[in-house]
Amino acid sequence: MAGEKVKQLSQMFDAPQYAQQFMELARKTGKCRDLRIRAKAVITDAKGEPVINQKTKMPKVGWTDFIPDIAKVA
Known part of the structure; x- marks a missing residue:
């Protein structure tokens, strides 16, 4: 929370579903x-x-912010 700059995750988390999983884990740490x-x-x-x-x-x-396509999700 120290005002860090936006950083790109490693190549391991390059797909949106992997980034979503990482975000869920990061939120659990608080x-x-x-x-x-x-x-x-x-x-x-x-x-x-x-x-x-x-x-x-x-x-x-x-x-730009990633917005999942509704047609692809369903």
Whole structure:
């Protein structure tokens, strides 16, 4: 709770279901807060269009919150 920066889990927890299991275990210890699954994805604007980097002319990629797809869960 000392204001640590966001950190990426190891490759062992790279799938969302493994990250969810890790979060459940971490919450049981009581020494964590604000746990969430994030994924690297193309950053989009309000209209849903990708934000383009002016230098490289490529879409910007950044961390976004992972939202499980309802169709995949069912």
